Amino acid sequence: MQSRARQASQVSSGGNQAYPAFVLHQNPWNPLQLYSIYRLILVGVLQLVTTSTQIPMQLGSYDDKLFSLGLNVFTVIAVLAVFSAHFRWPFYLAQVYLHPVVDILCLLVLIFASGGLHSGMGLLLSLPIILQNILRPGQFALMLTAMAIMGLLGVEVYMQQEAARTASDLSYAGILAMFVFAASWMLGKWFEKASITAALAKRRGVDLANLSQLNQSILDQLQTGILVVERSGVIRHMNPTAWDMLGRPDDWRSKPLRDFAPELNAHFKHWVANVCPKVVSYDIKHWRTTELSFRLSQLGTSSNGAALIYLEDTSAQREKQQGVKMASLGQLTANIAHEIRNPLGAISHAAQLLSESPELSKPDQRMIQIIQENSKRMNTTIESVLNLSRKREATRENIVLESWIQKFREDFARQSTLQINQINVFLEPTDAEIQFDPNHFDQIMWNLCRNAEKYAHEDASQLQLEIQCMQPAHTRDMILSVMDNGVGISETGQERLFEPFYTTSTKGTGLGLFMARELCLSNGANLEYVQLNGRGSCFRIVFAHRKSN
Template sequence: MVGQSKFVQLGAQNKELFGWITATYLLIAIISNLSSYFQWPDLAIQGVGYSIIDILVLFVILYTSGGVSVGIGILLVVPVLIPYICAPGQVSIAMAAMTGICLIGLEIWLGLQDGLNNTTSLTHSGILTSFILLASWLGDRWIRKADEMAKLANRRGIDLANLSQLNQSILDRLESGIVVVETSGAIRHMNAAAWHLLGNPGNWRSKPLAVFAPELDKHYQQWIHEVSPRTASYDLRHQQATELRVRFTQLGTQTRRNTLINLEDTSEQREKVQGVKLASLGQLTASIAHEIRNPLGAISHAAQLMSESQNLDKADTRLLQIIQANAKRMNLTIESVLNLSRKKEPKRERLPLKGWLHSFLRDFMLQHNLKEKQVTLFIEPADLMIEFDPAHLHQIMWNLCRNAFKYAHENPQKLQLDIQGGTPAHSRDVLLNIIDNGRGIPEDLRQRLFEPFFTTSTQGTGLGLFMARELCLSNGSALEYLALPTGGCCFRIVFSRATH
């Protein structure tokens, strides 16, 4: 009937051969899956080999079904293109050409067997052959471009890996600390300098910053919520010990960003400022010695001569005593300033902190008639070592302990002096607290404790704490006052660059 669809049955020309080829192909498919799973032989060999088998099977199906008129010849494009992916080159081009030749040859052979002029089928096979060759040519160009892009991507990947390794090497060798933190607060990278500044934390990778540096994390959170993406710097004390200057810089975009944290130890800068300060103080004291000390000596000598006169009444004698007492006090102040300006460069030594303090406290208690129960010493770990000038440390400790003895209580027998030292977790520095049970220092006076010439005593010069702090600074350490909620005074020495 005209207009009725014509369905072509596969294998209609040779059903027996068609049955054998389908059964064989099923077995080949099972074997191919197993060989692909075990990757034997090589995947490139498998791709070419199984493509040839697919082409041969399709040709047999075409033969048993009556030629290209069955409509499945277009499937030959797939096995022709697969070798370009597995093994591009002359083999793949040759397979495409041979497939086209065999396709036309198959139609000629079928036409000769039937004894018919099969012009339509030949035209169909020619068009299909042209399409296969065109697809092969386009596939070859696409594969070549993809191969070039893959090689370029591989080279770029190697370059990026080398650049990343170079950048990491540079970061690791920087003297300033570098920490890269993710948005979640987890540490992504830390160089050796930062690791040392943060107290050699163990197993820090992908851990929150707050675990190792809560003070740093506090400033980081403040920067994230209030300042980012602008760069900002802050000064802080890590673990209440190491003085650091930190700078936060955003890396990446606002949505996918990391933060670069630059850490700098301010102790070296502090020591430079200290050197400039002492140089200026030396020039000042030279002028003091010339302009003040000589006239002061003349005043003191004149007052002494006048006191030997027999014609003085009690009022005059009292005035001369006031002149001499204040001349002595002024001379003591000048001597203290001169001693500070003449201070030599510190000669640092490795000192066992607990052993040195034990010896010092024994002498101090002996000279001030203190009982053993009035002074306690606790250092953990016991083998803690510091680097400090022994003479300077003696002067600092003597000054601090002497102040506690003089001002903590009116009756020195009520004094309780506690010396506590150790290393905080995740900190490289050593803390030493000198604590007494006295009245403490009023809040309005704490800000001026370390100012030169500031004193609340009529007997002092106001230079003791100032000199103690300057000696600490010259040794790369720090001296500070801590208010205690329980009362009393606590002076803390922070020793930098501690070693065990």
Template sequence: MEASPQAAKKDQRARLFRIYNYYRIVISLLLVALLLLETDLVGTRLHNEWLFQATALTYLAMNIVTGMLLLAGYALRPWHITLSILADIVAIHLLAFFSGGISSGIVNLGIISVAAGNILIPGRVGIFYAALATLASLVTATLLLLQGLSGVDDIVRAGVMGLIYFAAAFLLQNITRRLASSEQLASERARSIEELEQLNHQIIQRMHTGILVAEPNGALRMANAASGELLLGERTAAPRLTTLPQALKQRLDQWLEQPGERTPPFQARNDTPSVQANFMRLDSPLEHLVLIFLEDTGKIVQQAQQLKLASLGRLTAGIAHEIRNPLGAISHAAQLLGESDTADDGDRRMAGIIQRHSERVNAIIENVLELSRRRTTSVRLMDLGEWLAGVVNDYVETVQEPVLIDLKLSGVPGSARFDPSQLQQALTNLIDNGLRYSRQRTGRPQLTVRTGVTEDGQRAYIDVRDYGPGLDETQQASLFEPFHTTEQEGTGLGLYLARELCEANQARLFLLESGETGCCFRITFAHPGRRALDFSASGANLTGNEP
């Protein structure tokens, strides 16, 4: 924590007074040394050698004691400085009185004392120092004149010394004020720069774009919170980034070789979004560092899809009435044809095909209409294990055929903030898909549902693992796109809607792994302490279940 301006000023005053006291000790030692020398050698004639000796020794002792107190950490107060300056002025003029008077030269030391007082404590007290020193010089010269030890010219010298005292006081006070003003201006500018730096830091940390500063060898200098989320799956994980992930390092190497080329998107881990990296050199003198911007391409694609689906929904809403009237007539006619006594098996089979496809068209219209409607999430904190056990039991009891769902609950309690109805809808879509594809490969509708907590212990997750044929790379690339399906009778909106519902609740749905023995989808929830935003989810009440 930085010291306040007043505390910094006190510390500076204490340092200056400590230096001044060293000067006082040296001067008092020199004055005592005069006693050991022949006075004729220094041109000094002592009027009273014994009192000069006593005053010099007392002055030395006082300065040594003051120095020891300062070394011991004694708290210095302004009145201590004032008392010391006054003692200096009195001691110097006593020494001048016991020696050669104003003309001895010792009185010139008073200029330093007055100057030091005006530096340490500027203001009216500094003028008082000059006035006291002037008065002491005049008193000294007058007393020596009355004793016949000096002439009238010493009175003139005392007056000149007074002018020097006041000139030193005014000059140093003016310089001190200017220095204080400059120091205050520098302090305010430094504080403004520090506040601006903190503001920039907060802005960078709260940006949704990942920002990193790296060296060409991949060592990281700085990473904001968004980069931790895009590369490690959690915003709080940014401090753990010390080097670039391998996928990002490869793209940095590509850019260094061909700066004009745009590198392809990448995914650092299965549980992180697809990311587009952009690179640029910093300006001098940091041109050896590379600034990296990370953009979540999934959000861009999602926004484009939402705009497309919203437009499609408005279009469908406009023509739904005209489509449903003939569609209803076709469906009714096919039903009557299938129930006719004169229809043979071929006619009934064709009527069934017409009926099924009429229902499919109607389901597509319903789903697209729902995509254009926004419904607010109702988020609450749930015990994931208890809630999931109830949902699975309800699902098993309501389906028309026997299914096998192996529910594995983690021993670590998991909590999540989610809209229960929307989570149930997303989970139902995943379970429907898993059971259907497991039946295709194994002949039995079975899957495994498991709960757990991420490695950092901060977020809960749900895994839905099926035993189907798996997905190839081409199918995985477009898995969550709307209207993409591998089934002839599917709408292609099930997984897309499930992911939309998860993202509306600040969770993430992704394909964890895929192989010949099936796929595993994972829903990773946000930290339970993180409040979900109040925004709407597209298709918040859809029941489509085909991928």
């Protein structure tokens, strides 16, 4: 398929139906249609002058009948030419060549019938000659100009012989002929150069349009978000990836950045005031949910120019790092199973054999009991770590949160000490869906709710659990929060909350929350603790956005 630039080049280079390059940007028939209207007005004025006795002009003074016949023929041709140009028949080039030739012949007849240039009609020959040099400059235009001048001089020479004329009339004819020829030649050259320049400008315009379209297509296909922001903070451009990262806002053009990304806007203002034009990178949490990394740079060399912002979602990088970490953990736990579990089994088995001895005193039996209990606890810890390292790759499925959470609520109330009215659910929107491994999601929710049941409140009958799901404005992520009205977690405990083996219980392994977060990371989500203003705790899961097809 030919490019638009090549097609424009072919149109301007010639051919039977080629149009003049300097009018390619508009309808090429417009000059012909305007000229046909001019011709109609001209014959109308000539008809009016010939019928009026108030206007002293020597029209038809040499041959009145020939003038009347010529003018009537010219009038009919003018009327037909209007319709011909309007309906564009015959084709363009035929009319370009035909109209000036017919007009020159008719005007020469009228000039002859009026006694030559003495009638003052000689200048009327200039316009059809100029029209030809405008529409089709070249050899034919010069030949037509020469023929018109020869015809005009022939009429004047004939009149010199037939009527009493002075030498000044012939000199006037020569001057007029030289003027018409020089003007037509200069106009032809000028319009020829103008045509070449216009064709070149048009090709450059097409090339720029194609390049702009290519750049726009590249920006639209980039997986990196692109934002162009004015110094004032107004958004000028946003590619689809950035639009998706910022929560698909409506009517964002020429709107302030702070309305859609306040954290990003704060860093942008700081960059404009203190850092520009240096290129810097920042990490933010968009609306405290989506983890984004962005880079700021100046667009162009002007100090007042716009800023270019590159946005990247760090979730994919986080998932990749999670895969590497789990591979390392798997290798570590394999060594643990070999180096620790076998000796631990021997210790546990020896303690069991010792406990069967009838000669043991009560202190010795208590010591053996301690050995067995701690051996079981150590074995449970090792099993938890092995299960974490052996966990299969997340198989994400679409989960409709409303039905899934309602079922989980009933199951948890049935298998725990809580009543179903102690577990409240709030979903907005009600048709919210996530992409998550169902088994992993079940483990995470059971872990969070079981921890709340065990540790949040001294009296479980006073405990209230609330499961909230919502999607904040200007974000693309779904948030699920598990909240309770318990005693909360101390600041020291919050710092180590997701560390492995950290626990405040003598019976726990300290791996529950660590495993819950690891499972979230495996599904492209994130688990975090949020400090509430009053009593209680809040664990929040930020789910990865659903990718559009």
